[in-house]
Amino acid sequence: MIDNLEKFKKEIEEKASQITSPEALEEFRLYYLSRKGLLNDLFENLKNIDKSIKGSYGKALNDLKNFAIEIFEVKSKYISKGKTKGSMIDDYTLPGKTFNTGSKHLLTQALEDITKIFERIGFKVYEGPEIEDEYHNFDALNTPDYHPSRDMQDTFYISGKDKDKKYLLRTHTSPGQIRVMENQQPPVRVIVPGKSYRNEAISSRSLSMFHQVEGLYVDKNVTFRELKGTLDFFAKEFFGKDIKTRLRPSFFPFTEPSGEMDVECFLCKSKGCRICKYTGWLEILGCGMVDPDVFKFVNYDPEVYSGFAFGMGIERTLLIRHGIPDIRMFYENDVRFLKQF
Numbered sequence: 001m002i003d004n005l006e007k008f009k010k011e012i013e014e015k016a017s018q019i020t021s022p023e024a025l026e027e028f029r030l031y032y033l034s035r036k037g038l039l040n041d042l043f044e045n046l047k048n049i050d051k052s053i054k055g056s057y058g059k060a061l062n063d064l065k066n067f068a069i070e071i072f073e074v075k076s077k078y079i080s081k082g083k084t085k086g087s088m089i090d091d092y093t094l095p096g097k098t099f100n101t102g103s104k105h106l107l108t109q110a111l112e113d114i115t116k117i118f119e120r121i122g123f124k125v126y127e128g129p130e131i132e133d134e135y136h137n138f139d140a141l142n143t144p145d146y147h148p149s150r151d152m153q154d155t156f157y158i159s160g161k162d163k164d165k166k167y168l169l170r171t172h173t174s175p176g177q178i179r180v181m182e183n184q185q186p187p188v189r190v191i192v193p194g195k196s197y198r199n200e201a202i203s204s205r206s207l208s209m210f211h212q213v214e215g216l217y218v219d220k221n222v223t224f225r226e227l228k229g230t231l232d233f234f235a236k237e238f239f240g241k242d243i244k245t246r247l248r249p250s251f252f253p254f255t256e257p258s259g260e261m262d263v264e265c266f267l268c269k270s271k272g273c274r275i276c277k278y279t280g281w282l283e284i285l286g287c288g289m290v291d292p293d294v295f296k297f298v299n300y301d302p303e304v305y306s307g308f309a310f311g312m313g314i315e316r317t318l319l320i321r322h323g324i325p326d327i328r329m330f331y332e333n334d335v336r337f338l339k340q341f
């Protein structure tokens with residue numbers, strides 16, 4: 001109903017811009033403001049409006065009436081002075097138009113925040129292709145033929161220009177690591193933000209497209225301690241200075257040893273709740289020391305160089321940071337959701 005009034009307001013503005021003669025002014029008055037005019041009709045109709053919105057509707061209608069009266073008065077002065085051309089913009093006493101300014105999407109903000117945190121400690125940004133070949137997405141990351149993640153059930157395969165090669169939508173941002181190392185000798189310090197794709201059933205916790213940020217640091221004598229320090233620094237910058245973190249052992253084909261990092265649960269402060277499944281901790285990323293076998297694919301000497309890598313899902317991290325109940329909310333473009341960030 002109130003939307004309707006907005007439409008009338010636009011219409012009034014439009015008509016007002018066309019008033020250039022006393023006749024047109026009178027026409028405007030008759031149409032909107034006279035006893036048989038549109039606004040009077042709307043007020044008459046007020047008794048049929050549903051009680052629940054009557055108050056707000058009535059107020060909006062009053063505002064509309066005042067708006068029309070104001071325009072009429074300004075235009076009257078204007079025309080009585082013999083001015084018939086030009087726009088009402090000459091009158092600086094008129095109320096200004098309000099504009100809704102846009103803002104960045106929550107995901108864009110997060111990607112920018114994360115990028116800035118790592119740039120401050122010397123990481124460069126690299127963006128790899130979203131259409132990858134099997135070699136970069138799996139083989140060079142030490143993920144053999146028989147690995148379950150290579151299954152058609154999990155990966156979107158597509159046909160590409162080279163018939164002997166298999167192409168796919170990258171299942172993670174990790175092939176970016178390989179592309180960087182193929183083209184650069186150590187030291188390497190990059191993050192790879194971007195989209196990844198998996199053939200998942202869509203639910204409140206998973207989508208078939210999501211964002212990741214991958215990190216890679218390779219040099220002489222890089223240690224696990226540096227990995228831990230870097231990730232701890234990141235967590236404190238991103239989630240807040242007081243956040244506690246922990247590393248748990250895990251497994252990934254391309255890192256050895258591998259780990260997962262948890263942050264303490266925001267909601268229950270580690271006491272245990274439904275969101276953290278009563279553990280007090282929330283997993284935010286996977287990480288580990290780059291497997292020496294991966295170095296062989298890019299001709300780095302594993303006797304000389306070592307490095308660490310990590311990767312995190314952005315949507316999932318934001319679900320945790322803001323307590324968002326459903327991952328699909330990121331892509332529904334509901335302004336009531338988006339405005340909160």
Ligand SMILES: [Zn+2]
Pocket residue numbers: 265266267268269270271272273274275276277278280281
């Ligand atoms: Zn909890």
